[in-house]
Amino acid sequence: MADIIRAIQYGCGPIGVAVGSLAARRGDIELVGALDVDPEKVGRDLGALREDGEDLGVIVSDDAVALFAATSPDIVFHTTGSSFPGIFGQLEGIIGAGVNIVSTCEELSFPWLTEPDLTGKLDSIAREGGVTVLGTGINPGFLMDLWPLAMTAPCQDIRHVRGVRIQDASPRRLPFQVKIGASRTPDEFQQLVDEGTLRHVGLPESVAMIAGALGWELDDIQESIEPVMAEEPVSSPLMSVEAGQAAGVKQIGRGLIEGREVINLEFQAYIGAPDPYDAVYVTGTPNMEVILKGGMHGDIGTAAVTVNAARRVVEAPPGFVTMKDLPPVVCPAD
Amino acid sequence: MADIIRAIQYGCGPIGVAVGSLAARRGDIELVGALDVDPEKVGRDLGALREDGEDLGVIVSDDAVALFAATSPDIVFHTTGSSFPGIFGQLEGIIGAGVNIVSTCEELSFPWLTEPDLTGKLDSIAREGGVTVLGTGINPGFLMDLWPLAMTAPCQDIRHVRGVRIQDASPRRLPFQVKIGASRTPDEFQQLVDEGTLRHVGLPESVAMIAGALGWELDDIQESIEPVMAEEPVSSPLMSVEAGQAAGVKQIGRGLIEGREVINLEFQAYIGAPDPYDAVYVTGTPNMEVILKGGMHGDIGTAAVTVNAARRVVEAPPGFVTMKDLPPVVCPAD
Numbered sequence: 001m002a003d004i005i006r007a008i009q010y011g012c013g014p015i016g017v018a019v020g021s022l023a024a025r026r027g028d029i030e031l032v033g034a035l036d037v038d039p040e041k042v043g044r045d046l047g048a049l050r051e052d053g054e055d056l057g058v059i060v061s062d063d064a065v066a067l068f069a070a071t072s073p074d075i076v077f078h079t080t081g082s083s084f085p086g087i088f089g090q091l092e093g094i095i096g097a098g099v100n101i102v103s104t105c106e107e108l109s110f111p112w113l114t115e116p117d118l119t120g121k122l123d124s125i126a127r128e129g130g131v132t133v134l135g136t137g138i139n140p141g142f143l144m145d146l147w148p149l150a151m152t153a154p155c156q157d158i159r160h161v162r163g164v165r166i167q168d169a170s171p172r173r174l175p176f177q178v179k180i181g182a183s184r185t186p187d188e189f190q191q192l193v194d195e196g197t198l199r200h201v202g203l204p205e206s207v208a209m210i211a212g213a214l215g216w217e218l219d220d221i222q223e224s225i226e227p228v229m230a231e232e233p234v235s236s237p238l239m240s241v242e243a244g245q246a247a248g249v250k251q252i253g254r255g256l257i258e259g260r261e262v263i264n265l266e267f268q269a270y271i272g273a274p275d276p277y278d279a280v281y282v283t284g285t286p287n288m289e290v291i292l293k294g295g296m297h298g299d300i301g302t303a304a305v306t307v308n309a310a311r312r313v314v315e316a317p318p319g320f321v322t323m324k325d326l327p328p329v330v331c332p333a334d
Numbered sequence: 335m336a337d338i339i340r341a342i343q344y345g346c347g348p349i350g351v352a353v354g355s356l357a358a359r360r361g362d363i364e365l366v367g368a369l370d371v372d373p374e375k376v377g378r379d380l381g382a383l384r385e386d387g388e389d390l391g392v393i394v395s396d397d398a399v400a401l402f403a404a405t406s407p408d409i410v411f412h413t414t415g416s417s418f419p420g421i422f423g424q425l426e427g428i429i430g431a432g433v434n435i436v437s438t439c440e441e442l443s444f445p446w447l448t449e450p451d452l453t454g455k456l457d458s459i460a461r462e463g464g465v466t467v468l469g470t471g472i473n474p475g476f477l478m479d480l481w482p483l484a485m486t487a488p489c490q491d492i493r494h495v496r497g498v499r500i501q502d503a504s505p506r507r508l509p510f511q512v513k514i515g516a517s518r519t520p521d522e523f524q525q526l527v528d529e530g531t532l533r534h535v536g537l538p539e540s541v542a543m544i545a546g547a548l549g550w551e552l553d554d555i556q557e558s559i560e561p562v563m564a565e566e567p568v569s570s571p572l573m574s575v576e577a578g579q580a581a582g583v584k585q586i587g588r589g590l591i592e593g594r595e596v597i598n599l600e601f602q603a604y605i606g607a608p609d610p611y612d613a614v615y616v617t618g619t620p621n622m623e624v625i626l627k628g629g630m631h632g633d634i635g636t637a638a639v640t641v642n643a644a645r646r647v648v649e650a651p652p653g654f655v656t657m658k659d660l661p662p663v664v665c666p667a668d
Contacts, residue, residue: 022490028549138488150484152665153642154472154635156356214667215362262667284665286634293623300620301488308487327659331486331618333548333596 005029005310008073011080012036012060014173015104017050018303019077024056028332032071034060068097075310078103082201084111095129102309106201108135110322113208123320132316136309136323138301140202144265145209146323148280151290158284161210163265167295168273169248170236177239180248180269189227189246200267203253207263211255213324220256234272247271339363339644342407345414346370346394348507351384352637353411358390362666366405368394402431409644412437416535418445429463436643440535442469444656447542457654466650470643470657472635474536478599479543480657482614485624492618495544497599501629502607503582504570511573514582514603523561523580534601537587541597545589547658554590568606581605
């Protein structure tokens, strides 16, 4: 491969540790530092933050300015939050240090939807700073937006795009199982939905990215959230669900033009899903049905897409970009 | 959509007529001319060259210089031949007129493999001329190179990439059925293979593109060609095949490093294939199995990829590019 990319892991939660650990073992990347504000993590080895993790020789720091100055990184893997306005200040600081960014912030996968002004500002400061900023991940970022888009290349015309992601939550980390409402009663589930805490973030962003790339000017993006109820008891290694409780969540994002649906993204994640898969369906000339058998493990995929995107981001012209703007992100061979 | 792209169809055989006809009915493209040297075609409407075709209002000319001067096209859809050295002079002429090119020339999908010096020269004159040149199509160009590459994005590491394309040749045009050796005896089939006329062009190029993008430095690319024998009589609307004759072709392209296979592309096209499909298999973390059910119709797909690539090519920086260098080619919505 080409030159080694010097990377810093920014945010050392479960996804951050997965991203940093992958980066550390890749031949095309050198992990030169890690950042977190949590006093429980600062001073410890990044690898040791995972229960079964081995030391990576990278100690978590809470001093970004000093770390950037000492290590001259090419890129930051940023994994701290789902809300774009919530992380904007962090991005400003990294850009100010002249460092490129790949972020797993879900709203940053296509922030033109909810925060066009702030996105324009981000693009401006990235251009001024001479760095490139990308929001990505397995979903949003690949399975329900870039992949469906890429599969339209052999189509002569398209009338409808549908993405389906059916996940068995059993092998996922505990925060994920909690996040999707597993073991909640229907009332508890609805309360969490009403509070806004039970929600996979990113479906409207994926709908908007698809529409933006294909040139559909949507009048409306709709989103629904409901429980997938356990009809009999199911369990994961981390959690038991009784019959009548929620086993997980079903969310649908839709894009409409004058009342006509042109995009439908269906996301299901629940404990005990018998037949997980990912799929893309295109209605057009020709119709297409593309199946990823067994589905993609979300945590593995998010770490992979994030790390794999590093080279494309380092090579891209300065500014804010989304996955639809970059040449294909690939996994380099060792 | 953005500005209308002004296009010329260069080469008016079956694929050229398909590409030009698609371009003519698309809202994002204006077909402003067509070129061919065949006196049987010059002066006729491009659409009328297809048996069931309707006039497109575009008359075939044999004077490229005059047509370029009169129409100021943004792009040429070039569909005249499979051999890169054989079409180089045509590309030079188009570049000299300052026009971008999307070509279906199979060897041009990744000409660094067989003609690195000529490819370097093409890149130079394209840069000097301020135009972008792309070689693409459904295969090579998408199904057995770009699609497998794009599917590695969610992988943490990869050890082997396999692509499979099983086509039923029955609904394809007659020249295709002839090209794959349908209704030949085994001896006739082998003779055509030995003469080099019975061969799907592009498998080694696809192997090389995958290896180049992933960073595998291959020591060897191997290709095998053998008949798929009809065990009982089969027929298409255009041809009958007796038992014991070839129903079509099976070709395998392989990429090796120190004797170890890392890429395997299997192409089968024969009359009566009972279960056509396209597939990508990645061995790595995780393993992936991706199926395009029913397979992709080659002529529909080649016309689509060629026309859909126009915008990316017009927007790309000058030079010679392959599909792995461009942001995703998509089918714009009407």
